[in-house]
Amino acid sequence: MADVAEAILRSSAIAAQFGIWEERDFDAGRCPMRNVLDRIGDKWTMLVLMALAGEPRRFGVLLRMVPDISKRMLTQTLRLLERDGLVTRHVFATTPPSVEYRLSPLGLSALEPLHALAQWADANFATIRASRARYDDGLARTDP
């Protein structure tokens, strides 16, 4: 029961947050949530952050760790993370050159909410899949 009460409180907090953002209008440039989601919500960012969570990684290592990502997309993702200050880039002037990427303190701090989200996703994915199956089945039966 306590968690229901907490959920209600949270929903009020979210609703209030929505109100605040609404007043400042939701212009993508100024809304923090839209900005953050635009970044971590894309196809690869979250996987790259996770791959960097344990220790710094070199470009080629990341390329092999993150499944199916292309060099083009990995470069772009890393550049955007670097631009936002979540990741730092260190070039070692060896031959052949090697470049290491690591999470900044800011990037590390982002792992907290992202981990919470990951936990929720893991805990509720089965339920969601079941709901999808029911929904799709319902549609399928009414159609033919």
Place this chain on the structure above:
Amino acid sequence: MADVAEAILRSSAIAAQFGIWEERDFDAGRCPMRNVLDRIGDKWTMLVLMALAGEPRRFGVLLRMVPDISKRMLTQTLRLLERDGLVTRHVFATTPPSVEYRLSPLGLSALEPLHALAQWADANFATIRASRARYDDGLARTDP
């Protein structure tokens, strides 16, 4: 200092999570995080969830609350949320018909990690903007 240690712990947990998901391969259909991010990471889902946080809302109300969303996108977003079981749809056979959407218990539970993410976004957005400005400025100066 304690929070640094916690951050390290979290990063290990994330790295471990990555390893688990990696083994089961990250196929979009089977990876919980990719599924969840594919949903809440799109342009409108988060805003719709926030608009529904406080109380149930009718379609037309949502259309006015969420800035710049079109009927097409609102319908699509609500359908996907309904399919995943985060939102329930209630039709009232009045004339003209009215349809109410509300968060399910599952949807309510999702607000917790999302709220954490929203807090992080709000707290760190200024830092991120500053980082972007520095980065862009650095690029601008080296170019011409």
Place this chain on the structure above:
DNA sequence: CGGCATCCGAATAGATACTG
């Protein structure tokens, strides 16, 4: 009021080839 169908331009991302 609450949708669905269609069209079309814009944005995304994969494939491929080339470079210091």
Place this chain on the structure above:
DNA sequence: CAGTATCTATTCGGATGCCG
């Protein structure tokens, strides 16, 4: 090794019009 450049296929989303 760590990128960059270019081209193209696909996806996304806005606009519009129609319906119960």
